[in-house]
Amino acid sequence: MSLIGGIRPPIAALAAALLALAGVTALTIGQIHSTGQPKAVLTSQQHFAEDGAIALRASLDESVTDLTRTAALFNAGQPAPADAVLDKIGSVYQKWLGTAVIEINSGKLLAARGENMPLTAIDRSKLSDEDGLSPRMIKLSNGETRLLTFALLSWPGKPQELLIASSSLKFPGISLGDFRAIAVLDAEGDVLSTDGIPAPEQVLTADEREGVKRSNAQMASFAKVVAQRTNRDPLTTREPGEGGFLGISGSLTGSMYQGDRSVAGYATLASPQPGESTTATGLRLSVLAMVSVAEDPTRSSHPLFGLLAAGALLILGALAIAVLLGVVQRPLLGLFLESRRLHRGDLARPVNLPAYGETARIGRALERLRRQLRDEAPRERTGMWAAQAQPAEPDTELPAPRLRRFGTRSVVAVVAVLLLAWSAPLMLLFNRADSTVIIPQQVVNDQRERTDTLTDRVRRALNEGQADLASVASLIGNTTPEDQMEKVLDRTMGDHLRYKSLYVLAGSGEQARVLARSGDRPRDLEEQKPRNLEVQVVNDSGREPVIAGYAEIPGRGGAMVVGEFRIEFLNSLLKRPGLGAVRVVDADRRVIAGNSGYRAFAKLPSDRLDGLVEASAMKVGVSAHAGSVVYRHHGAAQIAAAAPFVGGGAAKALGWSVVSWQPAAGLDIPEYRLQHRITLAGLLGLTLAAACLGWLHIVVVRPLRGLAEQAEALADGDRRTVLYPRHHDEVGAVTRSLELIRQRLQDQRRTTAAGRN
Structure with missing residues (x-):
């Protein structure tokens, strides 16, 4: 018999697959529980740190590009005094804390604006090197870190001058919300700058002072861990083909304080394009975002449901396998033995007739062929073969088949219904996460703050x-x-x-x-x-x-x-994971840009989003504010956030807003994870049943139906049609036996005809 054909492999594969699925169901569905912080909260902190890293990298690279391009434009024109250069730069850009122009050869300060810079820390002898004009970080006497950016001012006939701009390692316009701190770290894990942690002298109460102390200690502890984790190749920190953020990122869980646990996300400054590097990425900086989240002591565990589902699958699976073995496999194997006995010449015993379906039809045909070989009863002729033989009495000794319409296909359909009775409820009914699911407030807040940062x-x-x-x-x-x-x-x-x-x-x-x-x-x-x-x-x-x-x-x-x-x-700025669909809309709430497919100047997909954008753009005091909300409708929850343009600049007059929304079902929280696993178990059950029963239908059921018709035609007198086995299995073996019987009947007819002559 064939190793991959026949009736045994599909049934055995189905039994093994159902047993494995029952084990997986019992072990996985019952292990869904919350350890205090859902995975969605940790993933959200990781995305928040990635947003900060992208914003900081873009700001630093933009500063370098602006200074270099401005110097190049000055170099292309007539020589300009140092004061005029700084005045023009200051009138256009307000991003630098201080600017200065020095003469490279003598080191003489020609002009300066803004804060004083540590010019003595600049090694002018290395400015002619290839990396001499690369930005560098300088630590001031007060402990703050400054990033110095350089560009050359060169005109024919004048000594070369060095244009210097200093900037802090602060995050441009990032929205922190409440109880969040963010820091910039160097490669060794030292904190270069922080936002969100107040100075101890600003805290009035002892509890607040203790909270700041603990936050600083937790930040320092996280920073050392981040330094170890980021000192690796980014390709080794994520699954192949995962995509998304190109640098190293992740999340951390810290200690508890007054019922709140510190969670953090970290990310390195990464290039926007794979395989490329920028000035900012060469600084080897990392971003650490930390927030205190209320610990959830509840657990969402369903071990009994997993055991019950696995037990039900074992019962239904055992019943299905028993039906296949008793109604399909055993009669077919019996036919195989009976047909082999007949073609070998053992015609003494009647054929053991199956009771149902195609095997019963083939069995009756074998019994009639046995009698024809023994010449015990007149050969039946019907149809086109009736004219080739003498009329004969019908063969009334053979019992009529029971339930002729109940064939092997019906048996397979019954088995499919049994397995579907287990899979369908899991996919559609049990443990559906409805409108009562609690969405972590921190995730909702992060949706708002990230949307505000994106704005x-x-x-x-x-x-x-x-x-x-x-x-x-x-x-x-x-x-x-x-x-x-x-x-x-x-x-x-x-x-x-x-x-x-x-x-x-x-x-x-x-x-x-x-x-x-x-x-x-x-x-x-x-x-x-x-x-x-x-x-x-x-x-x-x-x-x-x-x-x-x-x-x-x-x-x-x-x-x-x-x-x-x-x-x-603009669309590229909006492509951030974990935010869902993001749209930029104008004052009339028409779509201007988006991170996925959209139609320009179209309306938002729902009135609720329109209302959220309108509410967030309303004046509260003297400024608009970002907002977020959880919509619940027909058992489904959706997180949405909107933030208007706030701040000065030429873009303020546009009156634009950024709105984002995503289904809560995509969040990694225990209720939805349980629903997804239960649905997956049902899909696996349906897939396994379809694969194994489809295999059985292809290699057994369909060939068996064709063989039944050929066997009845042979018993009715068709001696001309050659029977070819399609597969080397039980059905093929019965086909070969019928072919040998056909050949014996032909020889018998020739012998009879020769005897008459």
Whole structure:
């Protein structure tokens, strides 16, 4: 017999699979419990730290790019005094704590703005090296850390000058919420800067002072662990093909204090593209976000349900296997033995007839063939074979088959129904997490804070773009000839990927025309004049919004630099795991950008989201605020959050908001995990039954039905049709035996015909 064919392997595989599934059901479904903090809370802290790392990396790289590009634009023009350079930089950018210009050869300070910088810590002898202009971290006497960024100012005939800018390692616009602290760590685990932990002298009560002390101690303990975990290759810290954050990230669980447990997420500064590195990633910094979460002492355990489900599967599975063995396998094996006995010539005993289905039909045909071989009864002729034989009395000695319509297919269908009776309730009925499921409040808060942080990232990105345009316009001035403007625009396009088009429009007193252009063709803006010099959405319909920023060129009669933003740039800012669907909407709550498929200028998918965006944009005191809520409808829960643009800059006038929502069923909390495991058990049961019964139908049921028809035709007198076995199994063995019987009957007929002649 074939090792993979026949009737035994499918039934044996089904029995083994059901036994394994029963064991898995008993061991896994009953082990769902909460250890105090759901996995969803820890994952949320990890994503929060990743958001902070992305924001910090983008801010540091943007600062380096802005300073380098500004110096390059100055170098392309006429020599400028150091004070004029710093004044222009200060009028465009407000991101640096201090700026200075020194003469490289002598070290003389030429100009300075803002806080004093430790210029003596700069080794001017290494500025000519390849890495001499790389940013470096300097620790001040008060313990604070500053990041110094450098760029060269070089004009023919003048000594080289060094442009220096200092910035703190603070997170730009990250929303911490309540009871959260975030820190920047170096490669050794030393804390370089913190946000969210108040200074001890600001705490009024003894309990608050003790809380700050414990927070600092817990932060230091987490920092050492993070230093060990981040000192690895990122490819070794996650499953292959997992995707998502490109750096090293994870979560930590700390000690308890007054019923609250410290949980943290950490992430390294990672490049936005795989295999690439940036200036910020070379600093080997990490981000640690820590929050105190109320401990949940309850446990959600269902060991009895798992045992009952496994027991029910064992009972139904045993019944199904018994039906297959008794009604399908045993009669088929009996037919195999009977057919082999007949073709070997043992015709003395009648054929043992099965009671049901195709095996009964084949058994009756074998008995009739046995009698024909013994020539005990007249051969039955029906149909086309009736004309080839003499009329004969019907064979009334053979018992009529019982339940002729109840065949092997019906048996398999009954077994499928038995197994479906176990799988379907698990998939559809038992332990459904409904509207009573408690969503951890920390997850809801994190949805709000992360959405607020994302809103600030989008606003700052537009403001940075507007500042770049103002810088370009200031450097073009009234002295740059029109044929040189395009070089400046090309250099800006190469430094920043946020623009799809940069061009210079002629002044208001001239005919509207483009003086210089870089990138894509402008979207019919030559005849349009901006309402103001802020970021605007030019169109209100179409396949994608056209977002443009404007900066007037001083001394050119109203001429201005116009930059059109790539919508893909905004969409890329929104692609953060763990937030679900994210949309940027305008003041009329029409979709401008998103992290997944959307239609431009379309409405949000529900009125509830509209109401949330409208409520978050309402004035509370003097400023709008972010909000989050859990919607429950028809037993399903959804977490949603919205945050409006808050803060200054050219993008504030847009009145945009960022809204995010996700189904709570995707969270890793005990109730949903139990539901998913129960549903998975039901799906596994259904899959195993379909696979094994389908296998049985292909290798046994369908060939057996065809063999029954061939056997009855042979018994009715068909001696011409050759019977070919399709498989080397029980059905194939019976087919071979019938073929040998057919050949014997042919020989018998020839012998009889020869005797008559």
